[in-house]
Amino acid sequence: MRKILVTLKRVVDYNVRVRVKPDGSGMAVEGLKMSINPFDEIALEEALRMRERGDAGEVVAVTIGGDESQQQLRTGLAMGADRALLAKCEGELQPLTVAGILLEVARREEPDIVIMGKQAIDDDCNQAGQMLAALWGRPQATFASEVQLDGGSARVTREVDAGLESIEVQLPAVITTDLRLNEPRYIKLPDIMKARRKPLEILSVDELGLAAAPSLQPLGYEPPEQRQKGVLVEDVAALVGRLRERGLVN
Amino acid sequence: MSKVLVVAEHDGAALHPGVARVVSCGLGIQPGGLDVAVMGQDCAAIARQAAGIAGVSRVLCLDRAENARPLAAAQAPQLAALAQQGYSHLLGPSTTFGKDLMPRAAALLGVPQVSDIMSVEGERRFKRPVYAGNAVLTVEAPAERIVVATARLASWQAAPEGGEGAVENVVLDVELPDHTKWLELKMPETERPDLQSASVVVSGGRALGSADNFSLLYDLADHLGAAVGASRAAVDAGYVSNEMQVGQTGKIIAPELYFAIGISGAIQHLTGIKDAGVIVAINKDPEAPIFEIADIGLVGDLFSIVPELKAALEDS
Ligand SMILES: Cc1cc2nc3c(=O)[nH]c(=O)nc-3n(C[C@H](O)[C@H](O)[C@H](O)COP(=O)(O)OP(=O)(O)OC[C@H]3O[C@@H](n4cnc5c(N)ncnc54)[C@H](O)[C@@H]3O)c2cc1C
Numbered sequence: 001m002r003k004i005l006v007t008l009k010r011v012v013d014y015n016v017r018v019r020v021k022p023d024g025s026g027m028a029v030e031g032l033k034m035s036i037n038p039f040d041e042i043a044l045e046e047a048l049r050m051r052e053r054g055d056a057g058e059v060v061a062v063t064i065g066g067d068e069s070q071q072q073l074r075t076g077l078a079m080g081a082d083r084a085l086l087a088k089c090e091g092e093l094q095p096l097t098v099a100g101i102l103l104e105v106a107r108r109e110e111p112d113i114v115i116m117g118k119q120a121i122d123d124d125c126n127q128a129g130q131m132l133a134a135l136w137g138r139p140q141a142t143f144a145s146e147v148q149l150d151g152g153s154a155r156v157t158r159e160v161d162a163g164l165e166s167i168e169v170q171l172p173a174v175i176t177t178d179l180r181l182n183e184p185r186y187i188k189l190p191d192i193m194k195a196r197r198k199p200l201e202i203l204s205v206d207e208l209g210l211a212a213a214p215s216l217q218p219l220g221y222e223p224p225e226q227r228q229k230g231v232l233v234e235d236v237a238a239l240v241g242r243l244r245e246r247g248l249v250n
Numbered sequence: 251m252s253k254v255l256v257v258a259e260h261d262g263a264a265l266h267p268g269v270a271r272v273v274s275c276g277l278g279i280q281p282g283g284l285d286v287a288v289m290g291q292d293c294a295a296i297a298r299q300a301a302g303i304a305g306v307s308r309v310l311c312l313d314r315a316e317n318a319r320p321l322a323a324a325q326a327p328q329l330a331a332l333a334q335q336g337y338s339h340l341l342g343p344s345t346t347f348g349k350d351l352m353p354r355a356a357a358l359l360g361v362p363q364v365s366d367i368m369s370v371e372g373e374r375r376f377k378r379p380v381y382a383g384n385a386v387l388t389v390e391a392p393a394e395r396i397v398v399a400t401a402r403l404a405s406w407q408a409a410p411e412g413g414e415g416a417v418e419n420v421v422l423d424v425e426l427p428d429h430t431k432w433l434e435l436k437m438p439e440t441e442r443p444d445l446q447s448a449s450v451v452v453s454g455g456r457a458l459g460s461a462d463n464f465s466l467l468y469d470l471a472d473h474l475g476a477a478v479g480a481s482r483a484a485v486d487a488g489y490v491s492n493e494m495q496v497g498q499t500g501k502i503i504a505p506e507l508y509f510a511i512g513i514s515g516a517i518q519h520l521t522g523i524k525d526a527g528v529i530v531a532i533n534k535d536p537e538a539p540i541f542e543i544a545d546i547g548l549v550g551d552l553f554s555i556v557p558e559l560k561a562a563l564e565d566s
Contacts (some may be wrong), residue, residue, distance in 0.1 A: 020385045095361045127353035134357035141432040142350045159492045160346040163437040170429040216389040230545035236558045248507045
């Protein structure tokens with residue numbers, strides 16, 4: 001039976017507006033509501049559906065971060081993951097480092113499929129899945145909106161700028177999710193209770209003995225340039241008038 | 251002296267208009283030379299097109315059967331090998347092509363990637379958006395290593411034509427994996443301009459209510475010679491197809507004129523349009539956040555306003 005590894009990142013909830021700290025040293029995230037990165041939730045949902053269809057045996061949720069990330073793993077277990085793994089390390093993580101740690105996890109767990117969100121909504125990098133696939137020497141199917149499994153391969157429909165592209169990848173492979181792959185389920189109260197009894201293993205990243213990956217040095221954050229609020233016009237004639245004034249329409 | 255290699259996106263027939271924008275970004279580094287890599291099959295004509303962009307020194311044409319379709323698994327090893335031939339920077343576009351390919355190449359090269367460059371602040375120093383555009387982060391790439399990055403196309407003007415770069419064929423001795431197979435590309439048929447390069451874009455949101463109702467916007471767009479876009483809600487609801495989505499996870503665009511019709515203005519949508527010239531919002535809710543950033547707003551029911559607008563534009 002196929003084994004699926006799903007990655008979950010703890011991020012500020014997408015409904016919360018995050019602001020730059022006044023001194024520009026970072027984002028003011030203290031005390032904000034934290035959630036699973038929405039794309040990762042979609043990744044987990046897809047894995048669970050594979051298991052429920054009989055396409056997969058075990059679904060393992062993994063996160064890299066501090067102890068507080070256990071919260072997101074518990075949520076993942078409540079959604080239906082069979083067990084969870086916290087690769088514990090402190091500080092800001094960049095995608096190349098994440099990919100290196102996930103490679104170690106993949107070597108230990110030997111999954112048939114790794115499903116990841118295409119990007120995290122905090123750093124918006126859109127890199128970790130592709131980097132893991134490269135380091136692992138395995139195929140990548142990014143921005144997936146449909147996945148069909150067939151024996152030792154997967155047929156994946158990808159959302160690309162031109163439309164919908166389909167590729168076939170041999171397993172093991174890394175798949176990254178787009179928004180329209182599925183709609184994640186809601187968690188029911190009894191599932192939260194059940195999740196408390198599911199195994200959550202903690203792994204120290206230091207003990208993996210990885211060489212530090214080169215990383216980008218953050219020099220400072222600033223708020224984006226704001227667009228000025230414009231004018232409200234009364235009616236269509238006034239709108240057309242303004243557009244003509246600026247030479248934007250004939 | 252830095253030397254930049256730009257990866258050319260193309261569809262097998264023509265160069266993607268974004269290539270000239272990535273070239274601009276590359277020239278911003280003030281390099282000693284800027285080359286363009288074209289990976290394809292029978293791609294000599296595309297290579298010549300790239301050579302015509304001002305500022306391009308050489309175009310390297312990697313013509314081989316495995317490059318007939320852009321598969322990151324096959325192209326990343328070629329790119330990594332080529333980049334090691336004396337380049338300090340490897341640049342691609344922040345399109346789905348570049349987002350798929352560049353991180354794979356970066357990991358093969360063992361370096362981090364700078365995603366979505368908005369501005370160049372130094373040879374290794376760049377600004378990029380984070381948190382759906384709620385902040386701009388300045389980063390410095392590690393010294394003594396090749397810089398791999400993608401350029402946020404909406405932040406860059408296309409480099410003009412008029413270049414006279416040389417085209418060279420390159421044969422690389424790189425073994426390519428065969429674990430990934432390209433199957434098909436489904437493109438909706440449309441005569442309308444491309445969303446990413448159109449100077450006018452008409453976008454609709456959830457308020458349109460159905461695929462049929464979107465014809466209101468198509469009519470207006472066709473009159474204006476505009477491309478049509480949509481919010482995520484409209485795409486999710488199936489009113490239009492996925493490649494029309496504008497925003498954090500769709501296309502980032504910078505038309506001269508943007509119409510947001512029946513779109514509330516969620517941050518994830520706004521991050522896709524903040525470089526637009528003039529934003530026009532039509533929404534029945536005067537409190538809709540889209541009015542906070544719109545240059546011209548009109549409060550009212552789109553189902554009466556849009557036909558009226560089209561009629562008004564017609565009698566001129
Ligand atoms: C991780 C993530 C990524 C996302 N990425 C994107 C993205 O890339 N692009 C994107 O667009 N969204 C994205 N979203 C979704 C975003 O948060 C909003 O949900 C979405 O943009 C809302 O679309 P909308 O404005 O069409 O719908 P709504 O928010 O429902 O707004 C509809 C608007 O229409 C108005 N209206 C209704 N009827 C009429 C009428 N008859 N006439 C005039 N006005 C009317 C209403 O007043 C309302 O303002 C993302 C969300 C997440 C979580």
